[in-house]
Every structure is written in structure tokens, then in C-alpha cells.
Amino acid sequence: MCESFAEDLLAWYDRHARELPWRISPADHAKGLRPDPYRIWLSEVMLQQTTVAAVKDYFNRFTTRWPDVAALAAAPDAEVMAEWAGLGYYARARNLLACARVVADAGGFPQTEAGLLTLPGVGPYTAAAIASIAFATPAVVVDGNVERVTSRIFAMGDPLPAARPKLRELAAQLSPQKRPGDYAQAMMDLGATICTPRNPACTICPVFAHCEARRLGIAADLPRKTPKAAKPERAGVVYIARRPSDGAWLIETRPDKGLLGGMPGFPGSDWAVGGAPAHEPPLAADWLTLNGEVRHTFTHFHLTLQIRITRSEAEPQQGAWRPAFSPAALPTVMRKAWDLAAPQFHDV
Incomplete structure (x- = not known):
């Protein structure tokens, strides 16, 4: 299933990939155009705990004002923090500056997951995303969208967050060696546009035939989650x-x-x-x-x-x-x- 799953998903992505300001289209990618690691890193940091719709304008302002990592590294802290205002989770902005300065001093981003994980504010998901999308390195990229798609494909009913290690193992089974960056973005697009949290559009899903939860009629019920305690x-x-x-x-x-x-x-x-x-x-x-x-x-x-x-x-x-x-x-x-x-x- 794994090879045919990736083929079906990538064929759909080639036709329906979202146009995003930090993304290289599948057609341009096939022509040899490669993503800018700076733009991929910046978008992934901004997208943590935030939606694509909320991030687009911030991303465009940042990249207009600071078009590369050296420009961002040289920016005064107060100006970057002011530009970030409204995006929330302000530790991300502090780590953004710290990371930009490390990368600028090193002359560029590390090209491996292990190297990327040494950067301030870069965790396992972000390192895998940058490695696969910016550097075409096979990596298991697991965000909320990927967790949801994977739990439904395998009809895995163990509740989150305890199920995350198991979901990562299952996601690794699906991840191909070819076109890792396009595949990672295709999984994100599938979760964002078709395999949505509520009312998944199973009838138009490109991996309909591979989905065990769809076959069982339980797609909308997955992934299951442990109830959250009330906030103080x-x-x-x-x-x-x-x-x-x-x-x-x-x-x-x-x-x-x-x-x-x-x-x-x-x-x-x-x-x-x-x-x-x-x-x-x-x-x-x-x-x-x-x-x-x-x-x-x-x-x-x-x-x-x-x-x-x-x-x-x-x-x-x-x-x-x-x-x-x-x-x-x-x-x-x-x-x-x-x-x-x-x-x-x-x-x-």
C-alpha cells in the first residue's frame, strides 16, 4: 500500500497544490527550481500553533523587510518583535532571531535533520520539514494534519497525545524516498483541504482507496483525543x-x-x-x-x-x-x- 499511497497522493498534489508564498510549485520543482531554505524555515516557525491564513501577511512583510537570513540576523530585536506582534507565542520570535544569527554566522543552514536540530527553536517537526522541503532529504514530517491523515488511513483509534509515537511509526511506513518535500507538503495540503478535522470530504479524497477509517465509516471520529482539563x-x-x-x-x-x-x-x-x-x-x-x-x-x-x-x-x-x-x-x-x-x- 505504501508505494501506491504516495503515488496517488503526489499525483493529486501535482494538480491541486496550494499556492503559498514560501512554496515552490510542483511544476517549477520538476523543472529544477529549489526552495529557499530561509523562506521554508521562516514559514515553518511562523506556522507553529498558527494558521496559514494568519501567517501569509506576516510572512510577506518579513521577507520584504528582511529578504534573507543575513538581513534578519542584523535586524534590531525590537523591530523584529514589533513586526511579530499579533502572531502570538512570542518565544518563537526570540528564537527566530537567535537562530538567524547562528545560521548567518555559519554561512547557511545545516542540510540534515541532526544539524537542523541544533538550531535555536528548531524541534523535530521543524527540522524534518526543512530537511525534506528545502533539501530534498527523506524525513518523517508529522504535524497535526499528518497525524489526522495517518490515524484515518490506518484506523488507529488510540487517543492523542499518547498515540503520537505510534502515529509517527505509521507515518514513516507511508513516507517515500522520492520527492520527500513534495510528499510532505502534499500530506499537509490533504489534511488542510480534504481530510479536515470535521466533515472530511472522503468522496473526493485522492487516497480514498487506501483509507481503513473510510471503509469502516469512522473517519470523522479520528483521531481520538484525551479530554483536556479545564484551563485555570x-x-x-x-x-x-x-x-x-x-x-x-x-x-x-x-x-x-x-x-x-x-x-x-x-x-x-x-x-x-x-x-x-x-x-x-x-x-x-x-x-x-x-x-x-x-x-x-x-x-x-x-x-x-x-x-x-x-x-x-x-x-x-x-x-x-x-x-x-x-x-x-x-x-x-x-x-x-x-x-x-x-x-x-x-x-x-
């Missing part, structure tokens, strides 16, 4: 202040490690279960507590933020006054706070 609720307070004399805003840069690491934001309390912990405002002033609150969900918890605002000329104990400030550089949760507070500053 955390709370905090955020302070938004403006200096009337020059219009500066009170901004802090969060520590490099931890949530929103290295990103600009508004000073505030820690975020704790059971309500905001004891804290001091960032400067002495009369603070107004706004009606309404910010709600935001991170990977492991829900967050509620109370917003307090003021105008003041006082020197802050937390953060610093910034006359030149762009709300677009804020991470999403801080942008939500800004959107709630900004109408209260009528000259914004």
Missing part, C-alpha cells in the same frame, strides 16, 4: 498612563523569559489564580478604573485584566515614558487593553 482562570491589573506635556505613554519591556517575553506592554500586576495579587501602581497618581475588562486566552489559562488609567507627569517606578510609541507593536492582550483605554484619552 487568572487575573491581574494593567496601568495605562499618558504624560500630557509631550504625549508620551508609560511602557515597559517584559523580561526575555516568560509569557510575552521581550515584548512592549503596559506595567501591571502579576497574573494570579484567584485575583490580582498585591501590587503597587507604576507611579503615584489618581488612577481611574475603567468599566469593562480585558479577556484573553493563553495556551494554558484564561486571563482577565482590569484596566486603570491616568494622566501624569510623575517619574515612574516601573516602565518608562515613550514619546514615540505605536500600538501596532503591542502583543494581542496589550492591544486589547489599549483598545479599551484609548477612547478615554480624547487626543489619541
Whole structure:
């Protein structure tokens, strides 16, 4: 089955491959055009925990501004973090810069999975994807789409995440030695467009004949997943202040490690279960507590933020006054706070 499965899938991919800004089409690939490792790496990092639709504009802006790895490596941290704002999982942006600098110093990307795994922020999936797509090295590329397709092809009902090692073994059985990059992208496209999480389009699937779950009528039920525990609720307070004399805003840069690491934001309390912990405002002033609150969900918890605002000329104990400030550089949760507070500053 394995050889014919890959042949059927690649024949479909040759006709129906998605057009993506980082991708070389099957026709161009057949003519000898090869993907740019920089663009493949950048797209794979951006696509972690994020959708293709959300990534396209970010990818185009990044590659316009920093067209190769040397340009990105030379970019100031703050500019890259600001361009990343809104994509979430900000540790990826810090690792992106660290990796770009390692690669630029080395004169290029390693061409093996083992070498790629030594780079900052590059894990097993990303290393396999870059190796297969950028360097045509046979590798077992397993993301969420591949897990779903594989579980259905083999009707493997063991629940995720415990089933991942077994699914990887099964995916390896399907992976061909020829055209590894096209095959990896074909599996991704199949999962994204036909073998979807809900209502898979089995009647038009190019590997219909190979699918045991389709034969058993259980494709829509796979892969099975272990129920997730409820996310805890955390709370905090955020302070938004403006200096009337020059219009500066009170901004802090969060520590490099931890949530929103290295990103600009508004000073505030820690975020704790059971309500905001004891804290001091960032400067002495009369603070107004706004009606309404910010709600935001991170990977492991829900967050509620109370917003307090003021105008003041006082020197802050937390953060610093910034006359030149762009709300677009804020991470999403801080942008939500800004959107709630900004109408209260009528000259914004």
C-alpha cells in the first residue's frame, strides 16, 4: 500500500497544490527550481500553533523587510518583535532571531535533520520539514494534519497525545524516498483541504482507496483525543498612563523569559489564580478604573485584566515614558487593553 499511497497522493498534489508564498510549485520543482531554505524555515516557525491564513501577511512583510537570513540576523530585536506582534507565542520570535544569527554566522543552514536540530527553536517537526522541503532529504514530517491523515488511513483509534509515537511509526511506513518535500507538503495540503478535522470530504479524497477509517465509516471520529482539563482562570491589573506635556505613554519591556517575553506592554500586576495579587501602581497618581475588562486566552489559562488609567507627569517606578510609541507593536492582550483605554484619552 505504501508505494501506491504516495503515488496517488503526489499525483493529486501535482494538480491541486496550494499556492503559498514560501512554496515552490510542483511544476517549477520538476523543472529544477529549489526552495529557499530561509523562506521554508521562516514559514515553518511562523506556522507553529498558527494558521496559514494568519501567517501569509506576516510572512510577506518579513521577507520584504528582511529578504534573507543575513538581513534578519542584523535586524534590531525590537523591530523584529514589533513586526511579530499579533502572531502570538512570542518565544518563537526570540528564537527566530537567535537562530538567524547562528545560521548567518555559519554561512547557511545545516542540510540534515541532526544539524537542523541544533538550531535555536528548531524541534523535530521543524527540522524534518526543512530537511525534506528545502533539501530534498527523506524525513518523517508529522504535524497535526499528518497525524489526522495517518490515524484515518490506518484506523488507529488510540487517543492523542499518547498515540503520537505510534502515529509517527505509521507515518514513516507511508513516507517515500522520492520527492520527500513534495510528499510532505502534499500530506499537509490533504489534511488542510480534504481530510479536515470535521466533515472530511472522503468522496473526493485522492487516497480514498487506501483509507481503513473510510471503509469502516469512522473517519470523522479520528483521531481520538484525551479530554483536556479545564484551563485555570487568572487575573491581574494593567496601568495605562499618558504624560500630557509631550504625549508620551508609560511602557515597559517584559523580561526575555516568560509569557510575552521581550515584548512592549503596559506595567501591571502579576497574573494570579484567584485575583490580582498585591501590587503597587507604576507611579503615584489618581488612577481611574475603567468599566469593562480585558479577556484573553493563553495556551494554558484564561486571563482577565482590569484596566486603570491616568494622566501624569510623575517619574515612574516601573516602565518608562515613550514619546514615540505605536500600538501596532503591542502583543494581542496589550492591544486589547489599549483598545479599551484609548477612547478615554480624547487626543489619541
